[in-house]
Amino acid sequence: MILVCGLSAVAEDGTLPPYKDASLPVETRVEDLLSRMTLQEKIAQLNQYSLGSNDNVNNNGEQVKVLPPEIGSLLYTADDAVSRNAMQKRAMEETRLGIPILFGYDTVHGYRTIYPIPLAQGASWNPELAGEACRVAGAESYYAGIDWTFSPMVDVARDPRWGRVAEGYGEDPYLTSVFGAAAVRAYQGDDLSEPGNIAACLKHFVGYGASEAGRDYVYSEISRQSLWSTYLPPFEAGVKAGAATLMSSFNDISGIPGSANRYTMTEVLKRMWRHDGFVVADWHAVRQLVNQGMAPDDATAVEYAINAGLDMDMTDNLYMPHLEALVKSGRVSVERIDDAVRRILRVKFRLGLFEHPYTDIKPENERILLPESLDVAQRLAEETFVLLKNDAEVLPLKPGQKVALIGPMAKSRKDLLGSWHGRGREEDVVSIFDGLSEIVQELTYAFGCGFEGEDRSGFAEAVKAASEADVVVLCLGERYSWSGENASRSTIALPRIQEELLMAVRKAGKPVVVLLSNGRPIDLSRISPAADAVLEIWQPGVMAGPAVASVLTGKTNPSGRLNVTFPYTTGQIPIYYCQRNPAREGSQGRYQDIPSTPMYEFGYGLSYTSYEYGPLSVSSDTFTVNDTVTATVTVTNTGDMDGKETVQWYICDPYSTITRPVKELKHFEKKMIPAGESRTFEFEIDPMRDLSYVDWKGDRILEPGDYYIIVKGRKVRLTLE
Ligand code: BGC
Numbered sequence: 001m002i003l004v005c006g007l008s009a010v011a012e013d014g015t016l017p018p019y020k021d022a023s024l025p026v027e028t029r030v031e032d033l034l035s036r037m038t039l040q041e042k043i044a045q046l047n048q049y050s051l052g053s054n055d056n057v058n059n060n061g062e063q064v065k066v067l068p069p070e071i072g073s074l075l076y077t078a079d080d081a082v083s084r085n086a087m088q089k090r091a092m093e094e095t096r097l098g099i100p101i102l103f104g105y106d107t108v109h110g111y112r113t114i115y116p117i118p119l120a121q122g123a124s125w126n127p128e129l130a131g132e133a134c135r136v137a138g139a140e141s142y143y144a145g146i147d148w149t150f151s152p153m154v155d156v157a158r159d160p161r162w163g164r165v166a167e168g169y170g171e172d173p174y175l176t177s178v179f180g181a182a183a184v185r186a187y188q189g190d191d192l193s194e195p196g197n198i199a200a201c202l203k204h205f206v207g208y209g210a211s212e213a214g215r216d217y218v219y220s221e222i223s224r225q226s227l228w229s230t231y232l233p234p235f236e237a238g239v240k241a242g243a244a245t246l247m248s249s250f251n252d253i254s255g256i257p258g259s260a261n262r263y264t265m266t267e268v269l270k271r272m273w274r275h276d277g278f279v280v281a282d283w284h285a286v287r288q289l290v291n292q293g294m295a296p297d298d299a300t301a302v303e304y305a306i307n308a309g310l311d312m313d314m315t316d317n318l319y320m321p322h323l324e325a326l327v328k329s330g331r332v333s334v335e336r337i338d339d340a341v342r343r344i345l346r347v348k349f350r351l352g353l354f355e356h357p358y359t360d361i362k363p364e365n366e367r368i369l370l371p372e373s374l375d376v377a378q379r380l381a382e383e384t385f386v387l388l389k390n391d392a393e394v395l396p397l398k399p400g401q402k403v404a405l406i407g408p409m410a411k412s413r414k415d416l417l418g419s420w421h422g423r424g425r426e427e428d429v430v431s432i433f434d435g436l437s438e439i440v441q442e443l444t445y446a447f448g449c450g451f452e453g454e455d456r457s458g459f460a461e462a463v464k465a466a467s468e469a470d471v472v473v474l475c476l477g478e479r480y481s482w483s484g485e486n487a488s489r490s491t492i493a494l495p496r497i498q499e500e501l502l503m504a505v506r507k508a509g510k511p512v513v514v515l516l517s518n519g520r521p522i523d524l525s526r527i528s529p530a531a532d533a534v535l536e537i538w539q540p541g542v543m544a545g546p547a548v549a550s551v552l553t554g555k556t557n558p559s560g561r562l563n564v565t566f567p568y569t570t571g572q573i574p575i576y577y578c579q580r581n582p583a584r585e586g587s588q589g590r591y592q593d594i595p596s597t598p599m600y601e602f603g604y605g606l607s608y609t610s611y612e613y614g615p616l617s618v619s620s621d622t623f624t625v626n627d628t629v630t631a632t633v634t635v636t637n638t639g640d641m642d643g644k645e646t647v648q649w650y651i652c653d654p655y656s657t658i659t660r661p662v663k664e665l666k667h668f669e670k671k672m673i674p675a676g677e678s679r680t681f682e683f684e685i686d687p688m689r690d691l692s693y694v695d696w697k698g699d700r701i702l703e704p705g706d707y708y709i710i711v712k713g714r715k716v717r718l719t720l721e
Helices: 026-036 039-045 082-093 118-123 127-143 163-167 173-188 224-231 233-240 262-272 298-308 319-328 334-350 371-384 432-437 459-467 496-506 544-552
Strands: 047-051 073-076 102-105 201-205 245-248 278-280 386-390 403-406 443-446 471-477 512-517 533-536 611-613 629-637 643-652 664-673 678-685 705-711 714-720
Touching: 026 334, 039 047, 039 319, 039 334, 047 082, 073 082, 102 334, 118 127, 118 163, 118 173, 118 371, 127 173, 127 371, 173 224, 173 233, 173 664, 201 233, 201 262, 224 233, 233 245, 262 298, 278 334, 298 319, 298 334, 319 334, 371 544, 403 432, 403 459, 432 443, 432 544, 443 459, 459 496, 471 496, 496 512, 512 544, 629 643, 629 664, 629 705, 629 714, 643 678, 664 678
Parallel strands: 047 073, 073 102, 201 245, 245 278, 403 443, 403 471, 471 512, 512 533
Antiparallel strands: 386 533, 611 629, 629 678, 643 664, 643 705, 705 714
16 A cells, blocks of 8 residues: 655645644544545554564564554554654654554553552452552553553453463452453543553453353353353443553454454444444454454455454554455445544544654653552552461461471562563562561571472472471462463463472471462362461562562561452362352252362452451341442451451342342452451442343343342341332
8 A cells, every 4th residue: 555655734824734733622633634534544543563572472473674654553562662752753754644653562560560460459459559550550651652551451250271360350340340440540540641641451352251161262152141241341341431442352252253243342332332442453363353264364354353343453464455445345434444543543632642742761760660669569469469278377477487488489580470571570570589588587498399390309308498497488389471361271270299399398297388379260179278378479570579578477467358269179160259049959069079169269368367347237228229328337357466358248139030140249448457446338339330230232220129238248138119
């Protein structure tokens, strides 16, 4: 395609065209610019190429050396803004209309200051703190030349074999919605054009978490009912929070792939939810419509994708060569092209790119790994840790205890970064060993064994270290590459050798604290009974070591709660808390060979202190659709250590025309409760928002009858009259 370059949009009398006038409303500027664009210029806006080397092994994108400056977007993987500015200069100065390029990147859980993986963030039940991390991540990205992050991932995921469970906020639609919306608001701020703010991208639209058997890129079987009640809510919440963009998903949704799905992208997103930003394809998702058996060739794939509502093609370079012919032959309308271009231009105007196309170049020490950013990283990591077991109060470690630190994770750095760690570097990470060495006087170390394999030669040294210590901290878990994209596993158990190391070490007769770092729920059916304490630390990012040291020694009281069920074994998958009632009661329908209940359930987590819940009261036990009911509970910290408690509010609708889960999380709040003190927690119940359900068309339904509000085993009935 030949583009007309070098001509100016400036009128002969020297006045600026309306689209360059920042005082005009965005819509006026969009329409003015659109009216000046040729078909080729419009089509160019619908493409994303890449610049810099994309080191995601799944996306071996070629280094594009000669890029058309009229391009809509670039996936930008350089470390600073220098090449962005050079490329942007071409867009601004060498093209007829001077439309700035939008630079996108996967800042998923930090850019250089790497935070806990999103799955861990969800376990903090502290969306404000996770938002602080996103703000830092956004600012670090911004000053590296990035306008747009492909985050947050709000795919509800209930199959921990799927590696991408690490990238989302867990199994629950509500908790995922709250964290997703918090991330959107944090990245984007109140005004997208302010320095440090970047556009968010909700991904992967939609249902990617339902990938069959936890394999990646495969078919997903999703009924319209599940689509509406499980997979769409976090996207709707993110759209309401103002997300500028969405990314279409790879998965085939019951026969119509996400990237060619007119129902989800056009009917739901653009018509019902009135989203006016754009949808970008996932990486090569347009070409993959051929692999998926939908489009016989590339041109047809482009036709299906754009007509379904997919506005921008990510890196597979298919819109550029095919769209013009498709428009000329009438297979794609000019109206659809215009609609897609409008959406992309809108985001560029809102970002202020026409006024500030270039990034200020700042030295690294002014933009990455700043002390305040590391502070957020440590506080967030500490709040994500979930204490799963603590027999005989073996934790916190007691002053003066001799500690043996053992296991493959003890000195690892890279594995603590997790997958999709942006520009994070191994050398930025404080290891568990280094973190503990700062605090524990008498610390010995033994390697024990690798993450996998058959080499048991380190066992003897590990057992010796254990027998000479007062307590063992055994660091087990998963390598960073065992979760994330294209990282499915057939079993969620750790490799046998790690379990064997535990069995060997415990023979020393000393209390054993197992520290687990992983990107998915793990089968703990053998590990947990053999350990005295188990602390889940997920993949905590750069401040792993200090965060672990603080929690192990009791400087910080663990306050994480599971946001994903830990199955007893892989055979229980899928298992999640908000299942529906079975047809038969009692013991029927259970597994014969393993328990039917999970190892650790959603919402579970221990503390170094104890909390006592008072009675649950409601402002009224009957209500009408327009009433608000307030539920209240008082929680007392009855132990002798300050702690943060999260009150989890569930509802239950025991009988409804379309059956509902046994309980559904609808609200949560985390508060610090000093030792000996009490705090009151409230849930303002808006019946339509909190008690209704959604049907397979997306309509909200509130049926008369009884509902229950549930908090920590307490239950009160509310009746809709
Ligand atoms: C992933 C996306 C990511 C994109 C760009 C894809 O392979 O599925 O989550 O945003 O690559 O790197």
